[in-house]
Amino acid sequence: xxxxxxxxxxxxxxxxxxxxxxxxxxxxxxxxxxxxxxxxxxxxxxxxxxxxxxxxxxxxxxxxxxxxxxxxxxxxxxxxxxxxxxxxxxxxxxxxxxxxxxxxxxxxxxxxxxxxxxxxxxxxxxxxxxxxxxxxxxxxxxxxxxxxxxxxxxxxxxxxxxxxxxxxxxxxxxxxxxxxxxxxxxxxxxxxxxxxxxxxxxxxxxxxxxxxxxxxxxxxxxxxxx
Numbered sequence: 057x058x059x060x061x062x063x064x065x066x067x068x069x070x071x072x073x074x075x076x077x078x079x080x081x082x083x084x085x086x087x088x089x090x091x092x093x094x095x096x097x098x099x100x101x102x103x104x105x106x107x108x109x110x111x112x113x114x115x116x117x118x119x120x121x122x123x124x125x126x127x128x129x130x131x132x133x134x135x136x137x138x139x140x141x142x143x144x145x146x147x148x149x150x151x152x153x154x155x156x157x158x159x160x161x162x163x164x165x166x167x168x169x170x171x172x173x174x175x176x177x178x179x180x181x182x183x184x185x186x187x188x189x190x191x192x193x194x195x196x197x198x199x200x201x202x203x204x205x206x207x208x209x210x211x212x213x214x215x216x217x218x219x220x221x222x223x224x225x226x227x228x229x230x231x232x233x234x235x236x237x238x239x240x241x242x243x244x245x246x247x248x249x250x251x252x253x254x255x256x257x258x259x260x261x262x263x264x265x266x267x268x269x270x271x272x273x274x275x276x277x278x279x280x281x282x
Contacts, residue, residue, distance in 0.1 A: 057079070109210060111132075133210065134204055169191060172191045
C-alpha cells in the first residue's frame with residue numbers, strides 16, 4: 057500500500073493527513089508504484105513538485121518509488137528503526153542510549169558501527185545475531201536514517217495500513233477473500249472506501265457484479281462503527 061498526502065493538519069484532538077490519497081493491491085513493487093503515481097497525478101501535478109519524501113521500513117520495493125517522482129528522497133521510518141534497535145539490544149540500556157545519541161545528533165556510520173561492535177562483544181548466540189542484523193540494517197539504510205533526521209515528519213504508514221487494510225483483512229475471523237485475486241480486489245475496494253469514492257464507483261459502473269452494492273453497504277456500516 058502507498059499513501060500520499062500534503063502534510064498533517066489538526067482536526068479536533070487528532071492530527072489528520074491532508075488530501076490523503078491511497079493505492080493498494082497484491083502486485084509487485086514496481087506495479088504498485090506505477091498505479092500509485094498514475095492515481096496521484098489526478099490530484100497533483102507531479103512534475104511541479106519540488107520535494108517528495110518517501111518513508112518506509114527499508115524494504116526494497118519502497119525505495120523503487122524514488123524512480124517515479126522528481127526530487128524524491130527516501131526516509132527510513134523511525135518506528136522501524138527503534139523497533140529493530142530494541143529487538144537487538146534489549147536490556148543493554150547503555151548501548152541503546154549511545155546508539156540513539158549518535159543517530160539523533162548526526163554521528164557517522166562508523167560511530168554507530170563501533171557502538172554495535174562493542175555491544176556484540178558482550179553478546180553471543182541469538183542476541184549476537186540480532187546485533188549483526190541490526191548493523192546490516194543500519195548500514196543498508198544509512199542515507200534514509202540521515203534523511204529522516206532532517207526531513208519532514210512522516211511515520212503515518214503503520215497506522216494507515218492498520219486502519220485501511222489490516223482491520224478488515226487480517227482481524228476478521230473466518231473471512232475468505234477468494235485467494236490472491238479476491239484479496240487484491242478487496243484491497244482496492246478498501247482504498248476507495250478510505251478516499252470516500254466507494255459509493256460513486258458502484259454508481260458509475262453498472263457492469264459490476266450484483267453483490268458489489270452489498271459489499272459497499274457492509275463497508276459503510278463498518279466505517280460508521282469505527
